Amino acid sequence: MGRMKHHLQRLPLFFLFGFPLSTPVTTAFSLGARRESYCTTRQQLYPQDLEPLIQAATLNAKGRAMGGDFAGLAATFHPGTGAFIPVPEHLVPDALLDWGQEPKCLEILVSEEETVIEQKEILQRNTITVLPSTGCSIDNLETIRVDDQIDMSSKHGKSTNVVGLQYEVGKKNGALRLETVFGMADGYRMRVLLDVVPSVSTFAVQSPMVLALERRTNTVSSSGTIADGGGLDGRTVSMLLGEKLRQSKTFVEDKPLDENYEAEGITHVSFPGNVSLAYGWLQDDEWVVQVGHVHDNVRRVISRQFHVAGDGLFRFDVESWTEDFVPRS
Numbered sequence: 001m002g003r004m005k006h007h008l009q010r011l012p013l014f015f016l017f018g019f020p021l022s023t024p025v026t027t028a029f030s031l032g033a034r035r036e037s038y039c040t041t042r043q044q045l046y047p048q049d050l051e052p053l054i055q056a057a058t059l060n061a062k063g064r065a066m067g068g069d070f071a072g073l074a075a076t077f078h079p080g081t082g083a084f085i086p087v088p089e090h091l092v093p094d095a096l097l098d099w100g101q102e103p104k105c106l107e108i109l110v111s112e113e114e115t116v117i118e119q120k121e122i123l124q125r126n127t128i129t130v131l132p133s134t135g136c137s138i139d140n141l142e143t144i145r146v147d148d149q150i151d152m153s154s155k156h157g158k159s160t161n162v163v164g165l166q167y168e169v170g171k172k173n174g175a176l177r178l179e180t181v182f183g184m185a186d187g188y189r190m191r192v193l194l195d196v197v198p199s200v201s202t203f204a205v206q207s208p209m210v211l212a213l214e215r216r217t218n219t220v221s222s223s224g225t226i227a228d229g230g231g232l233d234g235r236t237v238s239m240l241l242g243e244k245l246r247q248s249k250t251f252v253e254d255k256p257l258d259e260n261y262e263a264e265g266i267t268h269v270s271f272p273g274n275v276s277l278a279y280g281w282l283q284d285d286e287w288v289v290q291v292g293h294v295h296d297n298v299r300r301v302i303s304r305q306f307h308v309a310g311d312g313l314f315r316f317d318v319e320s321w322t323e324d325f326v327p328r329s
Contacts, residue, residue: 049239050236050239050240051239051242054217054218054239054240054242057217057218057219057220058187058216058217058218058219060219061187061216061219062184062185062186062187062216063161063183063184063185063187064161064183064216064219065157065160065161065162065163065181065182065183065189066112066114066123066163066181066183067112067113067114067219067221068111068112068216068217068218068219068220068221069109069110069111069112069216069217069218069220069221069222070109070110070111070112070189070214070215070216070217071107071108071109071110071214071215071217071237071240071241071242071245072107072108072110072212072213072214072215072241072245073105073106073107073108073212073213073214073241073245073250073251073252074105074106074107074108074129074210074211074212075104075105075106075210075211075212075250075251075252076208076209076210076211077208077209077210077211077271078207078208078209079194079205079206079207079208079209079269079277079279080205080207080267080269081269082256082269082270082271084104084252084272085207085208086102086104087102087103087104087105087106087132089102091106091131091132092132093132093133093134095134096132096134102132103132104250104252104253105250105251105252106129106130106131106132107129107130107237107241108127108128108129108130108212108214109127109128109130109224109226109227109237109240110125110126110127110128110212110214111125111126111221111222111223111224112124112125112126112221113221113223114152117149120151120152120153121151121152121153121155122149122150122151122152123148123149123150123152123165124147124148124149124150124221124223125147125148125149125150126145126146126147126148126221126223126224127145127146127147127148127224128143128144128145128224128226128227128232129143129144129145129146130142130143130232130237131143131144133234138233138234139233139234140231140232140233141232141233141234141237143227143232145224145227147224150165150167151167151168152165154166154167154318156302156318156319156320157302157320161182161183161184161185162180162181162182162183162300162302162320163180163181163183164178164179164180164181164302164304164318164320165177165178165179165180165181166178166179166304166316166318167179169195170195170197173197174197174198175195175196175197175206176195176196176197176198177193177194177195178193178194178195178196178289178291178304179191179192179193179194180192180194180291180293180302182293182295182300184295185296187215187216188213188214188215188216188244189213189214189215189216190211190212190213190214190273190274190275190293191210191211191212191214192209192210192211192275192277192291192293193209193210193211193212194206194209194277194289194291195209196289198287198306198314200308203279203281203287203306205279205289209277211251211271211272211273211275213245213251213273215241215242215244215245217240251272251273252272252273253272254272254273254274255272256270256271256272257270257274257276257294257325257327258270258327258328259276259327259328261276261278263278263280265280265281265282266278266279266280266288267279267280273293274293274294274295275291275292275293276291276292276293276294276299277289277290277291277292278290278292282305285307285308286305286306286307286308287305287306288303288304288305288306289303289304290302290303290304294325297324297325297326298322298323298324298325299322299323299324299325300320300321300322301320301321301322301323302318302319302320303318303319303320303321304316304317304318305317305319
C-alpha cells in the first residue's frame with residue numbers, strides 16, 4: 001500500500017451552491033422583483049393541488065437517475081471529516097438568523113435533458129436555487145439560476161439507476177468534478193458532487209462537497225422556465241418538494257451510517273442521507289475514490305480509479321456494483 005497522499009483545499013461556499021458545474025457554462029442570475037402581496041408563512045401553505053399531476057407524470061420513471069425535472073434540498077459537507085457546513089449567512093434573512101431558524105439546506109429546482117451538440121452527447125441542466133425568505137417575500141421568492149452544458153462522453157451507467165459523471169470545472173487548476181447520482185424506486189435520487197485536482201504527487205480533494213436529495217416532478221425537462229419573469233412563490237416550491245422534503249427536519253439531521261472500514265492509506269467518511277465516501281492511494285501510481293449510497297439495505301457503489309500513464313497524464317476507470325448492507329447492532 002502506498003502512503004496516503006491527499007490534502008483538502010477549501011472552495012468558496014457559493015461556488016457549489018450556485019452549481020456552476022461544467023464547461024462551457026452560461027450563467028444567468030435572476031432575482032425576482034419584489035412586489036406588494038399578501039403576507040404568509042410556509043406553515044400556512046396547503047400544497048395539495050399538484051401532487052396528483054406529479055404522481056401521474058412520473059409513474060413510469062421511478063428509479064431513473066437522470067433526465068426531466070426535480071425538486072430537492074442541497075447541503076454542503078467537509079469531505080475529509082463529514083462535518084456539516086452551514087448555509088452562508090449572507091444568503092439568510094436577518095429575521096431567520098435572529099430567531100435561530102436558519103435553514104440547513106437550500107431548495108433547488110433542477111431541469112435536465114440529454115441532447116447532442118456538434119456530435120457530442122451533452123446534458124443540459126438548469127438549476128434554480130431558491131434563497132431563504134420569510135414574511136411577504138415568500139409570495140415572490142428570490143432565486144439564482146445557473147445553466148450548464150455537461151460533457152457526457154465519460155458517463156458511466158447509461159439508462160440505469162446509478163450514474164457517474166466526470167467533467168472539468170476549473171481550467172486554471174485542472175479541477176475535475178465527480179458527480180454520482182443514485183436513483184431510487186420511490187421517485188427520489190441522491191446526488192453527490194465532489195471536486196478533485198489530479199496530480200502525480202498529490203491529489204487535492206476540494207471542500208465543500210454537495211449532497212442533494214431530490215424527487216422527480218416530471219419526466220420531461222421544463223428547461224428551468226418555472227421562474228421566468230419572477231414571481232415564483234413558496235406554495236409552488238412546497239408542492240414540488242412534496243411532503244417528505246418539506247418537513248422541518250431534513251436529511252442533514254439524519255445519523256450517518258455506523259460501519260467499520262479499515263484500509264491502509266484510505267480515508268473513509270460517512271454522511272447523512274446514507275452516503276459514504278472513501279478515497280486514497282492504493283499504490284504509488286493509483287488513486288481511488290468510491291462513493292456509496294445505502295437504500296433498502298443495499299449499498300450501491302461507483303468506484304473511480306486514476307492511473308498515472310506513461311505520458312504523465314491521468315487515465316481513469318469507472319466501475320459500479322451493489323452489495324448487501326447490514327447495519328452494526
